[in-house]
Amino acid sequence: MELTGKRAVVTGSNSGIGLGVAEELAKAGAEVVLNSFTDRPEDHQLAEDLAGKYGVKVTYIQADMSKGQECRALIEKAGGCDILVNNAGIQHVAPIEQFPVEQWDRIIAINLNSAFHTIAAALPGMRAKGWGRVVNIASAHGLTASPFKSAYVSAKHGIVGLTKTVGLETAGQGITCNAICPGYVLTPLVEAQIPDQMKAHNMDRETVIREVMLDRQPSRQFATTEQIGGTAVWLCSAYADQVTGTTISVDGGWTAM
Numbered sequence: 001m002e003l004t005g006k007r008a009v010v011t012g013s014n015s016g017i018g019l020g021v022a023e024e025l026a027k028a029g030a031e032v033v034l035n036s037f038t039d040r041p042e043d044h045q046l047a048e049d050l051a052g053k054y055g056v057k058v059t060y061i062q063a064d065m066s067k068g069q070e071c072r073a074l075i076e077k078a079g080g081c082d083i084l085v086n087n088a089g090i091q092h093v094a095p096i097e098q099f100p101v102e103q104w105d106r107i108i109a110i111n112l113n114s115a116f117h118t119i120a121a122a123l124p125g126m127r128a129k130g131w132g133r134v135v136n137i138a139s140a141h142g143l144t145a146s147p148f149k150s151a152y153v154s155a156k157h158g159i160v161g162l163t164k165t166v167g168l169e170t171a172g173q174g175i176t177c178n179a180i181c182p183g184y185v186l187t188p189l190v191e192a193q194i195p196d197q198m199k200a201h202n203m204d205r206e207t208v209i210r211e212v213m214l215d216r217q218p219s220r221q222f223a224t225t226e227q228i229g230g231t232a233v234w235l236c237s238a239y240a241d242q243v244t245g246t247t248i249s250v251d252g253g254w255t256a257m
């Protein structure tokens, strides 16, 4: 298979987009290292289930992506990686004057600083092999803004800048660095918001999704975790050898507006 012999580390991958990306990489034959800040039996079970389903090695390594040393230790404990997917991310919504300082610091640490640390730790191994892929999960909010999301928008714009810089620093060395910018993706977290939104707006499921949740996504359809994973697999393929330092939107037209 296409990615057989490659080891992928996916940060924040015990749910949502990270898990979807991990699954597509495993399906393509890669060895996968799952990660989150928890260390529960179900985290390790997830790794076992993926390994059984796709016949590849899958392990789970606990590491808190809000802490620089733990980000670097994740790469070391994994034994280095050929593919690095920086996906861990959190959100907080508040007007800037009321934005809690600790939430600002946490979002910048998890959504941006973690990628600096994991990339710095992973690149020497990639350079030694002359092959590597860095895929940063940014957002449509890496290219546009929304009110009340100052920290998230700043971190996501930051990761787009980091992507371009790393693309330049590794150009021509068999290594690429790109950012995927999803619009609204149907993750368990988003799915869980639908009943409340239906109640708040007194609308049925389809109407609240189309008119309220996806009002900025012209397709009026969610992207799926499989589509984000498939985009990551394509970025890891030889077709994308000359794609570097750039962003790929998977947003149903959001950023075309």
Ligand code: NAD
Residues within 6 Å of the ligand: 011, 012, 013, 014, 015, 016, 017, 018, 035, 036, 037, 063, 064, 065, 066, 087, 088, 089, 090, 110, 111, 137, 138, 139, 140, 181, 182, 183, 184, 185, 186, 187, 188, 189, 190
């Ligand atoms: P999610 O909450 O399901 O996943 C976030 C993951 O990050 C989880 O696995 C969580 O355990 C992990 N995580 C959180 N804090 C961590 C920490 N300190 N250390 C290690 N791991 C940590 O959300 P998601 O929607 O799957 O989001 C994944 C990424 O995709 C995020 O970077 C998010 O900004 C981005 N994104 C999501 C959407 C969307 O609509 N869902 C759209 C654009 C971008």
